[in-house]
Amino acid sequence: MSQSLPSDQSQINPSRIGVLLLNLGTPDGTDYWSVRRYLGEFLSDPRVIETPKWLWWPILNLGILTFRPQKSGHAYAQIWDKEKDESPLRVITRDQAEALAQRLAGHGEIMVDFAMRYGNPSTRSVLEKMQAAGCQKILLVPLYPQYSATTTATANDKAFDALRDMRWQPAVRTAPAYFDDPNYVAALGNSIRDGVAALDFEPDLVITSYHGLPQSYVERGDPYERHCRETTRLARGYLGWPEERMMVTFQSRFGPTKWLEPATAETLEALPGKGVKKVAILAPAFSVDCIETLEEIAMQGRDSFMGAGGEKFAYIPCLNASAGGMDMIEAMVRRELAGWI
Numbered sequence: 001m002s003q004s005l006p007s008d009q010s011q012i013n014p015s016r017i018g019v020l021l022l023n024l025g026t027p028d029g030t031d032y033w034s035v036r037r038y039l040g041e042f043l044s045d046p047r048v049i050e051t052p053k054w055l056w057w058p059i060l061n062l063g064i065l066t067f068r069p070q071k072s073g074h075a076y077a078q079i080w081d082k083e084k085d086e087s088p089l090r091v092i093t094r095d096q097a098e099a100l101a102q103r104l105a106g107h108g109e110i111m112v113d114f115a116m117r118y119g120n121p122s123t124r125s126v127l128e129k130m131q132a133a134g135c136q137k138i139l140l141v142p143l144y145p146q147y148s149a150t151t152t153a154t155a156n157d158k159a160f161d162a163l164r165d166m167r168w169q170p171a172v173r174t175a176p177a178y179f180d181d182p183n184y185v186a187a188l189g190n191s192i193r194d195g196v197a198a199l200d201f202e203p204d205l206v207i208t209s210y211h212g213l214p215q216s217y218v219e220r221g222d223p224y225e226r227h228c229r230e231t232t233r234l235a236r237g238y239l240g241w242p243e244e245r246m247m248v249t250f251q252s253r254f255g256p257t258k259w260l261e262p263a264t265a266e267t268l269e270a271l272p273g274k275g276v277k278k279v280a281i282l283a284p285a286f287s288v289d290c291i292e293t294l295e296e297i298a299m300q301g302r303d304s305f306m307g308a309g310g311e312k313f314a315y316i317p318c319l320n321a322s323a324g325g326m327d328m329i330e331a332m333v334r335r336e337l338a339g340w341i
């Protein structure tokens, strides 16, 4: 049981409320061991890898964790925030927490912070900090617009694992996925409209590239693919665009099994040959820019599209801590805090 409560419990303000933004996680550095530690924790999560443990353990520990950290470390080095010596995912998630704290500053009883499912700051450490500060009510906000057991559920699991060890457990709420929340659709639609308007070319096609998922997870009931397709359909409706102007693809395939299709990488290589030479691309499954968007799409994706004969390529950033993105997060948090504030 956690001993983090002050011994004089009169110090505790029981009306304090914690709002905890949860994101995936990222390595602490780009070196082999930092990336290996992070990937080891991530890829040992049975919500992420459903292969039986006895089969997966040797593949992970003798294969993947021997070779992948060096390759991924190189990719992280290309996008690393050198000034802060941190991964963009952590820098921007902190920016979001700070911006939300400012927006909720009128409610003196609210404490806003952020935590990661894998790596640092750990979900347990931040929940213990909130509990020690007197938060007896906590709202968990997994920052994944589209629900997946591999992201939303495991983020909540990790929080509940920590709560299991607390003698005086706070009341807890979890914010739902927001793939069809009108505020999210508007924020996304506005960022697409403004992103395209700022270009020096008119894209033939706008690609919404979502993080991929093994096809078998969808067949077993994960609603992620449906949520992704619905987000794009709603954003297209918001913009008033015809169906053929926007496309859904899935990126970041991992391992030999069948993943959701069409794959972003293969699509980008094939489009110029079909006469689609000018594209804009964005990644709505990511609440903040990270290795999967900045390196895999904006660098690798651009190279393969241009190398295949493409003429213009633009990457539209994630909502990050933009005013529109924060308006959406603030509205969602205020809605989920109803009755508490």
Ligand SMILES: C=CC1=C(C)c2cc3[nH]c(cc4nc(cc5[nH]c(cc1n2)c(C)c5CCC(=O)O)C(CCC(=O)O)=C4C)c(C)c3C=C
Pocket: 024, 025, 026, 027, 039, 048, 049, 068, 072, 087, 089, 144, 148, 150, 151, 211, 212, 213, 214, 224, 252, 254, 285, 286, 289, 290, 291, 292
């Ligand atoms: C089976 C493997 C994976 C599944 C399933 C998966 C789902 C999934 N992931 C995100 C969001 C992010 N993933 C990120 C990185 C990343 N993802 C996987 C594997 C799976 N993801 C790996 C191995 C990695 C590490 C990078 C690499 O080595 O190539 C990140 C970025 C983290 C960062 O530090 O920048 C995010 C964010 C979603 C939304 C999702 C849902 C289907």
Ligand SMILES: [Fe+2]
Pocket: 211, 252
């Ligand atoms: Fe991932």
Ligand SMILES: [Fe+2]
Pocket: 252, 291, 292, 296
């Ligand atoms: Fe990737």
